[in-house]
Amino acid sequence: MVRQRDGVLALATMTRNIALREAPPPLNALNGKSIVLVGLMGAGKTSIGRRLAAQLGLPFRDADAEIELAAGCTIPEIFSRYGEPAFRDGERRVIARLLAGEPMVLAYGGGAFMDASTRAATRREAVSVWLRCPGPTLVKRVAGRDNRPLLADSDREETLRRLTEIRNPVYAEADVIVDCGDEAPDLTTGQVLDALTAWTPPRRLSVVLSQSSYDVVIGDGLLARAGALLASVLPQKRAVVVTDRAVAALHLDTLMAGLAETGFAATSVVIPGGEAGKNLETWQTIVSALLEARVERRTAVIALGGGVVGDLAGFAAATVLRGLPFVQIPTTLLSQVDSSVGGKTGVNTKFGKNLVGAFYQPRMVLADTGVLATLPPRELRAGYAEIVKAGMIGDAGFFEWCEQYGAAVCGGDREAQAEAIKRACAFKAGVVGDDEREEKPNDGRALLNLGHTFGHALEADYDYDGGLLHGEGVAVGLGLAFKLSARLGHCSREDAERVVAHVASVGMAADLRMLNRRFSASALVGHMRRDKKVRDGALHFVLVRGIGQAFTSSDVPAEAVVDLLRDEGCGV
Numbered sequence: 001m002v003r004q005r006d007g008v009l010a011l012a013t014m015t016r017n018i019a020l021r022e023a024p025p026p027l028n029a030l031n032g033k034s035i036v037l038v039g040l041m042g043a044g045k046t047s048i049g050r051r052l053a054a055q056l057g058l059p060f061r062d063a064d065a066e067i068e069l070a071a072g073c074t075i076p077e078i079f080s081r082y083g084e085p086a087f088r089d090g091e092r093r094v095i096a097r098l099l100a101g102e103p104m105v106l107a108y109g110g111g112a113f114m115d116a117s118t119r120a121a122t123r124r125e126a127v128s129v130w131l132r133c134p135g136p137t138l139v140k141r142v143a144g145r146d147n148r149p150l151l152a153d154s155d156r157e158e159t160l161r162r163l164t165e166i167r168n169p170v171y172a173e174a175d176v177i178v179d180c181g182d183e184a185p186d187l188t189t190g191q192v193l194d195a196l197t198a199w200t201p202p203r204r205l206s207v208v209l210s211q212s213s214y215d216v217v218i219g220d221g222l223l224a225r226a227g228a229l230l231a232s233v234l235p236q237k238r239a240v241v242v243t244d245r246a247v248a249a250l251h252l253d254t255l256m257a258g259l260a261e262t263g264f265a266a267t268s269v270v271i272p273g274g275e276a277g278k279n280l281e282t283w284q285t286i287v288s289a290l291l292e293a294r295v296e297r298r299t300a301v302i303a304l305g306g307g308v309v310g311d312l313a314g315f316a317a318a319t320v321l322r323g324l325p326f327v328q329i330p331t332t333l334l335s336q337v338d339s340s341v342g343g344k345t346g347v348n349t350k351f352g353k354n355l356v357g358a359f360y361q362p363r364m365v366l367a368d369t370g371v372l373a374t375l376p377p378r379e380l381r382a383g384y385a386e387i388v389k390a391g392m393i394g395d396a397g398f399f400e401w402c403e404q405y406g407a408a409v410c411g412g413d414r415e416a417q418a419e420a421i422k423r424a425c426a427f428k429a430g431v432v433g434d435d436e437r438e439e440k441p442n443d444g445r446a447l448l449n450l451g452h453t454f455g456h457a458l459e460a461d462y463d464y465d466g467g468l469l470h471g472e473g474v475a476v477g478l479g480l481a482f483k484l485s486a487r488l489g490h491c492s493r494e495d496a497e498r499v500v501a502h503v504a505s506v507g508m509a510a511d512l513r514m515l516n517r518r519f520s521a522s523a524l525v526g527h528m529r530r531d532k533k534v535r536d537g538a539l540h541f542v543l544v545r546g547i548g549q550a551f552t553s554s555d556v557p558a559e560a561v562v563d564l565l566r567d568e569g570c571g572v
Contacts, residue, residue, distance in 0.1 A: 036099075037106070038174055052105050176195050202217045209361065217229060220368065238295075240293055243269075252268060314358075373414075378472075390423070484561065525561055
């Protein structure tokens, strides 16, 4: 029976290998990059690398062999004559040369990936694969070998255990992780091919500012890979995660495991959720927790949650020790396309929304599209308002895309959501990069407030009690902004009707009457006068000359706003 099973396995393996040689997978995600294999000695990097290269029709190089060729002596001799530092320096230079060449399969020595500059070059030029192998297998494979300088005159099992403890958290920064053991090299090669075929690199957008820049990373499963993604941008592998109770129950464990995998020491602060808690008292709670944790200036604050958590955690990061590294991991569609990008942080007061805060940019934004599956439809629709807003401000073609795919975004279509997030974030990144602190009075970042003067007034009228979500207020505000623009002769009535019709088509309230609440025109205007966008006492609005043609105006007559609100059903 054993021989029969072995025969079936061998036949299956042979058939698989023939198929792979005849039709290797396209591996489009590699985009012409090299494949780098990393792992401890004995993981099989060379044997797997040769097979993988043959399957893909790529050249194979072994970094250790290339080092010996360049040095004219063996690695043990290099260690003996010059020491490990000299070897590592040569290793770094040889690998840099190889990565700069044509695509190949490259096997690193066990310590090569530990070098920060080599990891950085690998991220730029290659796709890295960690062959994660259990200790007993490694001990068995290196037994009897005399070409491992780190094992010379030492207990091999203890040395490998120590190296595993030190190196595995760094190996975990690799793009792809493949678990392997005592199986035949051909089977492990197949596993690597499968993993590379299934791997999809996350989308990246760069927010380029006058004195800094950071990436917005968009993709599925980013929480579980957070440590690998953040290790290169944070100065210390120590972090405090700020989240709310609802998000903690759903996603905190996944994030903490993803951080721990790469050696991050992370703790968490859990706060109540909701806009009502976005105040100075909650900010003080977070600040106290950070100070009690004895954070250092290199300790990161990670915001895991929606816009409320991001604004609170960001404001705390901006103020504790005069500034801690900050990361946004938004978990709502709204925060993924709006509040997490741009660096605005702050809290609400009894005088209005976001009147106390700071501009404080994150080191990175991780937008995990997988978490959107846990959102109720209402939250998805609220986030969509900020997506479609981008098209209304400056991209008529994107608005047309939204008219075609908006229902799919709100309905949970993952591909449509990913594309919408990418487009909306790209638009906002361009605007923020041109006007980081909203200093251009007539264009730039101020245009992102389309619909917000009305929307913030509506939120204030609800006392931020959750009865009206931010995105829901913005959705109504977009329609009102277009209607006001039409009344003032800036755009056609048809454009306003088109906007209102689209907002309604995805299931959101498109005008004040649909909110089923009695509003006072004078009260709403009073809220607007306390908005932070008021200048010299004048109401400040973002208006439009048409879809995709927004502009700012500070000379809108208050009576025109009151008349519009009353015609929309508001009382005096």
